[in-house]
Amino acid sequence: xxxxxxxxxxxxxxxxRGIIDVSFNEEEGEIFGFIGPNGAGKSxxxxxxxxxxxxxxGSAKVFGxxxxxxxxxxxxxxxYLPSEVFYYEGMKVNDLLKYSxxxxxxxxxxxxxxLSELMELEMNRxxxxxxxxxxxxxxxxxxxxxxxxxxxxxxxxxxxxxxxQRKFFDLIRKENARxxxxxxxxxxxxxxxxxxxxxxxxxxxxxxxISDIRSLxxxxxxxxxxxxxxxxxxxFKLAGVTNVQSDNGTISxxxxxxxxxxxxxxxxxxxEDVTIEEPTLEEIFMHYYE
Amino acid sequence: MSATIYRHEFLSRLKSIIIWSVAVAALxxxxxxxxPGFADQAAMINELWAKFPPGLRAAFxxxxxxxxTVLGFYGFLTMFTQLFLAIQAGNYGFGLVSIEENEMTAxxxxxxxxxxxxxxxxxxxxxLTSMFLTTLVVWASTLVSIAVYAGGxxxxxxxxxxMMLSLPLFQIFFLCVGLVVSLIVxxxxxVTPYSLGLAFGAYVLxxxxxxxxxxxxxxxxxxxxxxPSYIVNHGAWNTPLVLLNVAVTVLSVAVSYWLYxxxxxxxxx
Numbered sequence: 001x002x003x004x005x006x007x008x009x010x011x012x013x014x015x016x017r018g019i020i021d022v023s024f025n026e027e028e029g030e031i032f033g034f035i036g037p038n039g040a041g042k043s044x045x046x047x048x049x050x051x052x053x054x055x056x057x058g059s060a061k062v063f064g065x066x067x068x069x070x071x072x073x074x075x076x077x078x079x080y081l082p083s084e085v086f087y088y089e090g091m092k093v094n095d096l097l098k099y100s101x102x103x104x105x106x107x108x109x110x111x112x113x114x115l116s117e118l119m120e121l122e123m124n125r126x127x128x129x130x131x132x133x134x135x136x137x138x139x140x141x142x143x144x145x146x147x148x149x150x151x152x153x154x155x156x157x158x159x160x161x162x163x164x165q166r167k168f169f170d171l172i173r174k175e176n177a178r179x180x181x182x183x184x185x186x187x188x189x190x191x192x193x194x195x196x197x198x199x200x201x202x203x204x205x206x207x208x209x210i211s212d213i214r215s216l217x218x219x220x221x222x223x224x225x226x227x228x229x230x231x232x233x234x235x236f237k238l239a240g241v242t243n244v245q246s247d248n249g250t251i252s253x254x255x256x257x258x259x260x261x262x263x264x265x266x267x268x269x270x271x272e273d274v275t276i277e278e279p280t281l282e283e284i285f286m287h288y289y290e
Numbered sequence: 291m292s293a294t295i296y297r298h299e300f301l302s303r304l305k306s307i308i309i310w311s312v313a314v315a316a317l318x319x320x321x322x323x324x325x326p327g328f329a330d331q332a333a334m335i336n337e338l339w340a341k342f343p344p345g346l347r348a349a350f351x352x353x354x355x356x357x358x359t360v361l362g363f364y365g366f367l368t369m370f371t372q373l374f375l376a377i378q379a380g381n382y383g384f385g386l387v388s389i390e391e392n393e394m395t396a397x398x399x400x401x402x403x404x405x406x407x408x409x410x411x412x413x414x415x416x417x418l419t420s421m422f423l424t425t426l427v428v429w430a431s432t433l434v435s436i437a438v439y440a441g442g443x444x445x446x447x448x449x450x451x452x453m454m455l456s457l458p459l460f461q462i463f464f465l466c467v468g469l470v471v472s473l474i475v476x477x478x479x480x481v482t483p484y485s486l487g488l489a490f491g492a493y494v495l496x497x498x499x500x501x502x503x504x505x506x507x508x509x510x511x512x513x514x515x516x517x518p519s520y521i522v523n524h525g526a527w528n529t530p531l532v533l534l535n536v537a538v539t540v541l542s543v544a545v546s547y548w549l550y551x552x553x554x555x556x557x558x559x
Contacts, residue, residue, distance in 0.1 A: 013554070043557055047555070047557060050401050051400075052396075052397060052400055052401070052554070052555040052557075053554040053555060054552060054554060071405065072403050072404055072405045072408075073403070075401060075402060075403040076403040078401065080397075080401045082397055084394075086393060086394030086395055086397070087395060087398060088395055089393070090302075099298060100398075102294045103402040103403055103404065104403070
């Protein structure tokens, strides 16, 4: 079952572009990575799905329900962690979490206790006294305390120290193992690579690629490095070879196509060293943005 | 309507309610304490008033109110009470939606399982409750002041009742107009300049309307819709103007609701 279905969703803020003709699906239980640079339309997409803003055209469904007409029911089972969290400054952490919990039908006390212990929250501090990272931790507990079925994470790791980031990822993985679907927006590819099954790449408001994270890496360029004496860049003038660089007897290039052609060329040489590796997501990503 | 939101909104305004109520009550009672002196030396006071420039007298409706009477004096005071209440109501109206958007807590609230309608209604009801608590304090201090300082002088109970009853309508006007303006302008960054502007603007218009005589300014300023001197002198409301006032209020709420339901909540930028 598709938890999120987005069809030709378009949003303009007056004349300025939000997103254009975005379509994708996310299946139940998936962790879907949504990557793109700042201003590409990641937050706009999430805000549309949360009905914080209204689409210019197109439609979106969450849990099979239209987001513009059935928002309140949908949001019963949604957790949201924005990139920057803002809460009522005068409230204490404890009161804020209770206020948040009071919007849901079931009792969340137990869950609040578990999560706040895990995140090492100080429950009696005022929100206004908290540091950025600590506010973020409140945000994590706040987003999860009602045991949502779908989580929207909008650049969630900003402001968390590495230790907390790891705890956070473990927590997300654990939630996912329980069947929670996760929509994860980020511009940090490493964390997307670690966590997600599938990714969508968005650029200037348009989806440029939706793909399995594995096939994205496999059906892509290989990075080849050969070190051999007397090797010239011209030796690798083959179809599918790009970006040839020569450095002190080492030739490196990107290759896409039948690898046997390259292996024959290399086999004809007396080589000192060869590496053929998959590109990192970072490099694939740069390719889409060039 | 969400009881959770209503409660939260009401509690966050509690301090403001207390401060405004105490301020207006103090104004009323302190001013009323000089009434016995006024009434005893009515002839002299009226002679003094007559020496004031006519424009000034008109601006404060002194030419239409006999300050030696309970209702005349109370009518004079009511103009100031109105100004206070207008600022308070404007604060609540302009801030109803905008404060939450400025402090970025709107994202928190609107990602909860509540509809925009529920949020709008709960917030509006909480603001109205807060405002009417202040009205209750004003009513109580009025009755106490009159009981203590009127010294057995006669006054028409119905007229007093009409004057007191005009206050809540007057307040709702400022709240609703503030709300609709805050939703029409792109972004209200700070509430106070707007509410002071609206209240003093309307007040000054009413004063000018007094100085210039027969001007149609009274059509647009609520200080004229519920002009205390009119109510004192006629023993009744100026019905067409009151109806106009209520119509503007209703229209403001309707437009505010329409805008709020369709509103795009601004993101952090």
